[in-house]
Amino acid sequence: MKVSRQDHYTDTIRGGVLRDTPQRRHVYDLLRDEHSHPTATEVFLRAKKGMPSISLATVYNTLETLVACGLVKQVHVDREPTRFCPNLEEHGHFVCEHCSRVFDIDLAAERSQQWSLPAGFTITHHEISLRGICADCAKSEIQNPKSEIR
Amino acid sequence: MKVSRQDHYTDTIRGGVLRDTPQRRHVYDLLRDEHSHPTATEVFLRAKKGMPSISLATVYNTLETLVACGLVKQVHVDREPTRFCPNLEEHGHFVCEHCSRVFDIDLAAERSQQWSLPAGFTITHHEISLRGICADCAKSEIQNPKSEIR
DNA sequence: CTAGGTGCAAAAGGTTTGCGGTTAA
DNA sequence: TTAACCGCAAACCTTTTGCACCTAG
Numbered sequence: 001m002k003v004s005r006q007d008h009y010t011d012t013i014r015g016g017v018l019r020d021t022p023q024r025r026h027v028y029d030l031l032r033d034e035h036s037h038p039t040a041t042e043v044f045l046r047a048k049k050g051m052p053s054i055s056l057a058t059v060y061n062t063l064e065t066l067v068a069c070g071l072v073k074q075v076h077v078d079r080e081p082t083r084f085c086p087n088l089e090e091h092g093h094f095v096c097e098h099c100s101r102v103f104d105i106d107l108a109a110e111r112s113q114q115w116s117l118p119a120g121f122t123i124t125h126h127e128i129s130l131r132g133i134c135a136d137c138a139k140s141e142i143q144n145p146k147s148e149i150r
Numbered sequence: 151m152k153v154s155r156q157d158h159y160t161d162t163i164r165g166g167v168l169r170d171t172p173q174r175r176h177v178y179d180l181l182r183d184e185h186s187h188p189t190a191t192e193v194f195l196r197a198k199k200g201m202p203s204i205s206l207a208t209v210y211n212t213l214e215t216l217v218a219c220g221l222v223k224q225v226h227v228d229r230e231p232t233r234f235c236p237n238l239e240e241h242g243h244f245v246c247e248h249c250s251r252v253f254d255i256d257l258a259a260e261r262s263q264q265w266s267l268p269a270g271f272t273i274t275h276h277e278i279s280l281r282g283i284c285a286d287c288a289k290s291e292i293q294n295p296k297s298e299i300r
Numbered sequence: 301c302t303a304g305g306t307g308c309a310a311a312a313g314g315t316t317t318g319c320g321g322t323t324a325a
Numbered sequence: 326t327t328a329a330c331c332g333c334a335a336a337c338c339t340t341t342t343g344c345a346c347c348t349a350g
Contacts, residue, residue: 019304019349040340055307060340062305078226079315081339094271106266115278116256120285121244127279128265135270169324169329190315205332210315229340231314 012069026051027062031072037083037093037102075102077129092128098137105130162219176201177212178221187225187233187243187252225252227279242278248287255280 009028013020030046031038038046044059063084066072075083077095083102085093092105107128115123133141159178163170180196181188188196194209213234216222225233227245233252235243242255257278265273283291 017304021305021349023306053307057308057341058306074228076226076228078224079229079232079339082229092265094267094273097274103268103271115242115280117244117280118253118285120288121253121282122288123244123280123282124247125281127281129277130265130267130273131275131277132271132273135268138270138272167329171324171330173331203332207316207333208331211330214316229314 009071012071016069018065018069023047023051023054023058024062024065026054027059028066028071031066031084032086034086035104037075037085039081039083041081043084075129076127077102092130094130094132094134096134096137097131098133098141101134103134159221162221166219168215168219173197173201173204173208174212174215176204177209178216181216181222181234182236184236185254187235189231189233191231193234225279226277227252242280244280244282244284246284246287247281248283248291251284253284 009025009032010020012018013024018024027043027047030043030050036042040060040063041056043063044054044056047054047059063072067074067084070088071086073085073088075085075093077083077093085104087104090107092107094103094105095101096103105128115126117123159175159182160170162168163174168174177193177197180193180200186192190210190213191206193213194204194206197204197209213222217224217234220238221236223235223238225235225243227233227243235254237254240257242257244253244255245251246253255278265276267273
């Protein structure tokens with residue numbers, strides 16, 4: 001059964017005290033179609049294309065709101081700027097050290113809660129981030145082995 | 151067989167072009183005995199007790215050097231200040247959302263490389279961070295269930 | 301109408317950098 | 326001797342905040 005693109009947003013926003021503003025809808029729509037894990041600044045730059053008056057502060061505020069609502073997730077890569085991800089499934093991330101792209105990684109469901117914690121500890125969230133070389137970069141490295149000289 | 155506390159430091163520092171300065175040794179010694187995952191500022195404050203003239207910039211530079219040498223590891227918790235960890239074994243971290251302490255978590259060796267990556271991807275590092283409630287806080291919460299009102 | 305949201309600019313906070321003087325090897 | 330390092334202060338960059346105006350409901 002097909003679900004309208006904005007149902008989740010509409011349900012969540014209208015369900016609370018939050019207002020359905022053009023800025024929020026615009027940022028959410030943008031992010032929902034995005035698989036590149038943009039930073040707040042990148043979201044801002046893209047948002048301005050369709051809404052030139054939007055401010056960076058509003059983008060930050062909106063992203064914070066969407067995260068608080070559970071409509072998008074944050075991705076942290078070391079101390080780099082926070083990235084945002086519309087994939088609400090349980091997953092981890094892989095960062096390519098060559099091209100800097102971030103990929104979603106499925107976490108086998110059966111593994112997700114199998115951390116060997118000391119007794120009495122309770123997990124509420126987890127964040128798994130892997131670093132390495134992605135398939136594309138590994139391939140081009142074979143064809144062009146000196147491409148990383150710096 | 152017993153190994154002197156500073157062999158790893160001495161071998162690593164003397165093995166390269168790096169100088170064995172009092173500041174580096176002081177910061178390393180401090181960190182080596184530390185299980186609390188201090189931030190750079192916390193390292194700085196503790197370092198000043200034994201070496202009042204040391205500067206924050208030197209602490210940052212030293213920590214960067216020690217990380218580059220593999221003598222300490224960085225721990226990233228969302229966008230909070232970077233923490234530093236002398237535990238070189240493969241492990242993850244658990245952050246208590248109540249007391250903010252960071253705990254080392256053993257990663258079962260057999261699990262460490264079992265991520266289901268797309269073909270062609272190669273992992274060089276991984277960082278596993280869990281959040282939740284530690285045993286101490288869970289216990290005091292039972293005895294004092296209203297303690298989290300804010 | 302009005303509480304919540306927006307845009308702007310300034311501030312905050314962690315980290316990095318430039319530079320002149322210092323020091324380990 | 327000299328390249329690496331130190332301490333200081335300024336710069337950087339992401340993110341947050343204060344405030345006057347605006348607007349969805």
